[in-house]
Amino acid sequence: MRDWSDRVTTTEVVKLYGAAWSVYVRIARLALEEKQIKYSLVEVDVFAETGVPQERLKRHPFGRIPAFEHGDFHVYETGAIVRYIDDAFPGCKLQPTDPKTRAKVNQIVGILDAYAYRTLVWDIYVERVVSTREGRLANEQTIAAALPRAALCLSELNRLSDDRGFLIGGGVTLADLYAAPIFACFMQAPEAVSLVEGCEKLIYWWQRFAIRDSMSRTRP
Numbered sequence: 001m002r003d004w005s006d007r008v009t010t011t012e013v014v015k016l017y018g019a020a021w022s023v024y025v026r027i028a029r030l031a032l033e034e035k036q037i038k039y040s041l042v043e044v045d046v047f048a049e050t051g052v053p054q055e056r057l058k059r060h061p062f063g064r065i066p067a068f069e070h071g072d073f074h075v076y077e078t079g080a081i082v083r084y085i086d087d088a089f090p091g092c093k094l095q096p097t098d099p100k101t102r103a104k105v106n107q108i109v110g111i112l113d114a115y116a117y118r119t120l121v122w123d124i125y126v127e128r129v130v131s132t133r134e135g136r137l138a139n140e141q142t143i144a145a146a147l148p149r150a151a152l153c154l155s156e157l158n159r160l161s162d163d164r165g166f167l168i169g170g171g172v173t174l175a176d177l178y179a180a181p182i183f184a185c186f187m188q189a190p191e192a193v194s195l196v197e198g199c200e201k202l203i204y205w206w207q208r209f210a211i212r213d214s215m216s217r218t219r220p
Contacts, residue, residue: 062093
């Protein structure tokens with residue numbers, strides 16, 4: 001019986017619809033880069049004054065990004081996209097085959113998705129860094145309220161991660177791909193300095209992962 005990769009035509013055109021600045025678009029781009037898949041990024045402005053174009057809603061009915069196209073196959077939601085990329089294309093495997101290791105990867109992805117993204121990116125990075133860039137005052141109450149949750153997220157990520165250069169195991173996984181774009185934003189905030197203090201494994205991981213070629217190629 002043939003495996004899944006045999007049933008996919010990898011030469012078909014791969015397109016990713018979204019914005020280069022988006023954390024979740026970058027997660028999908030990192031998966032494509034790590035698997036060394038040629039693709040094109042079709043820019044979509046979901047915050048346009050005229051709203052999301054109708055043709056974009058056909059690809060993502062909820063008006064979000066990213067959406068993905070491989071030949072005549074279409075899928076949206078980052079989790080579905082990156083797992084399809086990993087299963088459908090040859091190259092490094094981004095999902096461990098060992099059940100316990102895969103569970104740890106999925107646990108970290110879940111933490112990043114459910115707790116860390118909103119806290120580290122929107123409540124801290126956007127309020128502290130983007131607000132300054134846009135010439136507006138930061139919402140100090142939002143930032144202050146986010147700090148305990150941020151500290152818990154970072155502590156748990158540090159506790160759960162390995163000490164081998166990647167978050168889990170000896171190679172890049174979906175855990176790294178989800179964490180890296182979030183950290184690329186969060187680490188620009190001055191609050192990051194004290195929050196990551198004591199999280200040696202996370203600091204070591206970020207110092208290594210931040211300089212990967214895939215990170216350079218997907219920099220907004």
